[in-house]
Structures are given as structure tokens and as C-alpha cells.
Amino acid sequence: VSDLARLSLNGATVPSWSVAEAVDGCARAGVPWIGLWRDKVAQQGLLESARLARDAGVRVSSLCRGGFFPAPTAAERQARIDDNARALDEAAALGTDVLVLVCGGLPEGSRDLVGARQMVEDGVAALVPHAADRGVRLGIEPLHPMFAADRSVISTLGQANDIALRVGSPHVGVVIDVYHVWWDPTVEAEIERAAAHTVGFHVDDWIVPLPDLLRGRGMMGDGCIDLRRLRRAVDAAGYSGPIEVEIFNDTIWGMPGDDVLALVKQRYLAEVLS
């Protein structure tokens, strides 16, 4: 069981489960961590979700997700910052100290990547005092460059590190998901550069051919990512926190949750930890 000490099930891997079902599934499977999503938490109730996890002895590794900072008007950008502040409140209530940020794509009709990236940095910086109040860290997750237009203008770990270092707060860090960064020739150098501020590590795989941009991620071992190499690099940089399994995949979503969790454990041990 101690080999599973860092394993976390991100709820998106079994979207058919409520928070109650996912917490129960993790407890039964001996998975000590869970990553929760705001929509599921809202359905279950915030305090009820916190209580269920606490009572089951399952710790919340992160809340997904804040972000989506770029917007055409200052008022819309402020509304998004306000929503992120509420997400920080929710994270604190759930007992996790990590809010994962999917930073957002280009504003509708815009082609200004530089401007959108500045909006991300401004949004993150604006949230720092509230994050410090709540004792929660903002985890900037670079998304694969194929999502630059519509989901995240932060495409590389280098960019995420740059923002974290410029903002320069202990409440701002990065979340590293292998699916998004595996291709990057600078990934190992950037993992090292992120040593002091890595707040999350996600595993999954890249299948060839990719079934779908968004819903085509693979189970660890089914693709071409050198998971052990990346896990060892993150560990060598000093990260010792939870390792979340986050797989958006129509085939896996069609499996019973308990079967998914059994497979996750097996592959985690064989493909990530070994």
C-alpha cells in the first residue's frame, strides 16, 4: 500500500462518479488522494464534499480548476478574477492547498497572444493576496500548444516558470502534466527550474494516432511518453507531492469506475513508479 502513497485519482478520469462515489471508490481501492472538480463539488455541496473526503480518509490533492483569465474587457477580466477567488475559498474548504489554473486562450476574435499572456500574468498576480489568506497555491498548468487558441496561451513549462518567478510569491507555482509537456526539448531543464515551485504532477499518456485532441488521452503505458524519465526528473528536482492520474478519454470513460481505478493502480506501479 505504501507504494500508492502518492497516487491521486483526478475525478475527470471517472466522470460518471459523483464526489461521494469517487471518494468511496478511492477509499476502497486504497488510493489515498483525490483531485476534485468544481462542478462536481457544487453538485455534492462544498461542505459535504469536504466531510466525505475527511471521513473516508482520502485527502484532496487539488481543486480543478481556476484560470481562464483573458477576456476582451476589464470588467470581464475582473469577473474571472473574482471567480478564481471563489475557487480559492473552495479549495481551502476542501482542505487542499492547490488550485489548478487552466489559464485561458485568446479572447474571442483576438490574435494577440502577447496581450493575452499579459492578462494571465496580471490575473495570477491579482489573486496572490487572496491565495495567501486562504493558504492555497495557484498552480499554473501549461497546456499543450494545440490548445493555445482556445484553452491556454501558456503552452510551455518555460512560460509557466517565467510567470511564477516574475510574480515571485510562495503562493504561485506550476502544475506539470506529462501530456502537455512531454514533446518539449527543454522539459527537463524546465522541470529543474520549477524545483522550488512545482505544486502538482499529472500522469497519463500520448496515444498514436491521437483519437481526439481533448478526449484522446491515454492510460499510462498505452502511449509513447517516457513516464519514468519525467517522473524521476520531477522527483529529482525535489517534488514529493501527489501524482494525479487525469485521463480524458471516451473509451476509459465508458468503463466501470472500479475497473478504471484498478487499471490506474496497476499502470501507476508498472509505468510511472518503477
Added chain:
Amino acid sequence: VSDLARLSLNGATVPSWSVAEAVDGCARAGVPWIGLWRDKVAQQGLLESARLARDAGVRVSSLCRGGFFPAPTAAERQARIDDNARALDEAAALGTDVLVLVCGGLPEGSRDLVGARQMVEDGVAALVPHAADRGVRLGIEPLHPMFAADRSVISTLGQANDIALRVGSPHVGVVIDVYHVWWDPTVEAEIERAAAHTVGFHVDDWIVPLPDLLRGRGMMGDGCIDLRRLRRAVDAAGYSGPIEVEIFNDTIWGMPGDDVLALVKQRYLAEVLS
């Protein structure tokens, strides 16, 4: 007409056309350049293709494509280098001095990106003497990171520049396609770094949502790429060669070739050149 002086139709934009039809279409439309593909040239005949272009006064901007260097065995890698040598012969026969390289993905079953990238560099270096003999330049085209597994382990212009500079031959350069590099926060710095060895510039667009990884490229102006900014950066770096329009898109492939070419000219003038 002089505004079209740099415009090139890459044959892949109208795959229904033979070399004869494409050359004729370009001549009628006043498009002075054409980018040819090896399979179409083989169907038409190499010398016949060269004669058709010459007689029509349409110049060949590049031959697509060489590359695909990584392979599991030394014998297979050598076979690919030999095939690239034949592609150099064909380029010279067609009167173009650019062979576009799509460098190739991971060898079957491999997860070793570093090793595959070395195979690319070794392959390029091995071809330099033959490229010099033929007076043809090898154009390393970085492909979008979403193709890292199966089409090109060279994902960024920075990597392509690194290889070009390390190999250090006037017969090795880079081809910049906006679809592959637009998202990169370092793209303008790398365009500048590529100043002395940019051998091709391709335009198209990134549509949101992306219809398909491979066959979902957009017509210039239909997506979110800041084409003018990138064209100006490439020009400012000193590139004054042809600008190829290369669009893999099922919708555009369903249009009559003459209509595609009319639209290409209009969008080139409005979205790229202006």
C-alpha cells in the same frame, strides 16, 4: 501582379490537380511559383514536370518532401538517407533549390525523443555533400508539437535552428510554417536567429475549434494566427523568397482548384501581404 511576385501555391492545397493542371492553374491565375510533391511529380514524370513548369513560366519554389530519418535499425536509417538523396536529385531536376524536410517521429515502439532527434541530425548531416553537389538546400521544417510522436520530433523553430547551426552548412536551413510555430512564445526571436538560413515560409491558419489535426488547417484569415506579424518578422530577418500557401483541409479540398486559387490570392493580399 507584382504584389503576387512571392506567392507560391503548394500543390497539397489542391490535391485533385496533377502537376500539369496545377502548373496551368498557376499560370492562368498569375501565380508565379509552385511547390511540388514527389508523388505527383512521379505520376507526371520528373522531366515532364520540369518541362511543364518551365514552359508555363511557373517556377518551382520547393519540393515536398524529404525527411523521416528516425528508424529502428541502421540499415533502415541508411535507406531513408538514400531516399532523401534521390529527392535532392529530383529537386535539382525541377529547378528548385529547396527540399522541405518533415523530419519524422519516434521509431515504432520507441519513447526516446533524444535518440530520435539525434537520428534526424545525423541524417541531415549525412546529406550535406550530396545537397552541395546538387545545389539544393535542405529545409528543416519544425512541425507542431502535436505531431512529435508520428511526424516530426523537431517541434520548434529553436530545435530546427540548433540543428542548422550545428551542421553549419550553407545547404542546410529551416522552413517556417505559421501553423506549426504560431503558438511559440520564442517564435520571433527564433525567426531572427534563422535570418541567414530561412529557405521557405508557409502560410495558412489555425481554426478554432480545430476540425482535424492533419486535415484541419485554415485558409489565411479564417483563424487566429497573426499572419502579418509573422510575415513581417520573417521579412525583417531578411527573407525575400517565395511565400507558399499550404493548406490541408477537407473543405478546401472539395472546392474547384480555380476557386481555391482565386481565394488564395485574395487572402494572401488581404491577410498576409498588407
